[in-house]
Amino acid sequence: TTAVTCPTVRIHPAVIAQAAATSAVLHGGRFVLGVGTGEALNEHIFGDAWPQADVRLEMLEEAVEVLRALWGGDFVSHHGKHYTVEQARIYTLPDAPPPIYVSGFGPKAIDLAARIGDGYVSTMPDGEMVRRFRENGGGDKPCQAGFKAAYADSEDEGMRIAYERWPNAGVPGELSQVLPSPRHFEQASELVRPEMLKEAFVCGNSADAHLEMIDKYAKAGFDEVYVANTGPHYQGLFDLYQREVLPRLR
Known part of the structure; x- marks a missing residue:
């Protein structure tokens, strides 16, 4: 599991989609892509503005949409609010798409993880966070911590x-x-x-x-x-x- 990768600013989600697909093939289906909204320390290097938290969550949601579309195996064109993909296709795909675990610490991020994630990632032994994830759509999806x-x-x-x-x-x-x-x-x-x-x-x-x-x-x-x-x-x-x-x- 990557804990976690930021697929929004420094690296385009289409590039992450290809890298994750290859990793999943090489690991025989044992690969999990953990994603999060990132840190300015890593993401600011091209000079783009560092978005506020709500915008970063919005970008992450669209990035996950792009990832899953590309893992479908067809040619993908996407013209969204934050990302554009033109006739892209990933040719080396695992038998099943990699699960996406979403990191979240604040309420909005946890709710997003519950809604779009195949699992949840955190670093704090906080039962309230886990309960919020499960009660807001996460159900019995895996909760992972470190x-x-x-x-x-x-x-x-x-x-x-x-x-x-x-x-x-x-x-x-x-x-x-x-x-x-x-x-x-x-x-x-x-x-x-x-x-x-x-x-x-x-x-x-x-x-x-x-x-x-x-x-x-x-x-x-x-x-x-x-x-x-x-x-x-x-x-x-x-x-x-x-x-x-x-x-x-x-």
Whole structure:
């Protein structure tokens, strides 16, 4: 699963449609395209204006329409509000179109995910978000989430690594979506203290801490949880999960 790709500004949805179709073929149908409205940091590079949130959601909805049309296998011409496609066709297609999971944090984005998505993506163990998705059209579609770890010999060392490598995880609100430059992220991250990252990361080498975090997502109603290690000690995280976390989950 891509968690998540922005198919609206920097990359035209027709290009994403072709890339996702190829990925689905190469992965034997195991590929899921996660999409979201993106971040100015990545999307502003061609000098286009960064749209406000409502417009970005509108663009995402039309982009998903373009993706699914192209995965139908015919020639597609689309003349929409935000995108134009002229006689485009994807020739290498998987047996079934890739599922599209939609990311959402605010109410409008969650409602859009429920309406157009084949699943939902989040990074917070928030049961209200899952309930809103399911009650507003998502039903029993998959809900997927992820959290970060910073594996190390101690919690303090893990916290140090997290703060060194990913302090922007502590930047609040919509700043991560609207700041356009790494310099701005660096400046905003000066407001983040190392201990603040304990809310976003599982630091150290405790299997109990990982199981506790996974349990939060399970109780919130998520079906799948993905863990991303930050820092150099990824093998230690793999070994911990093999030895202690996964057996206890089973």
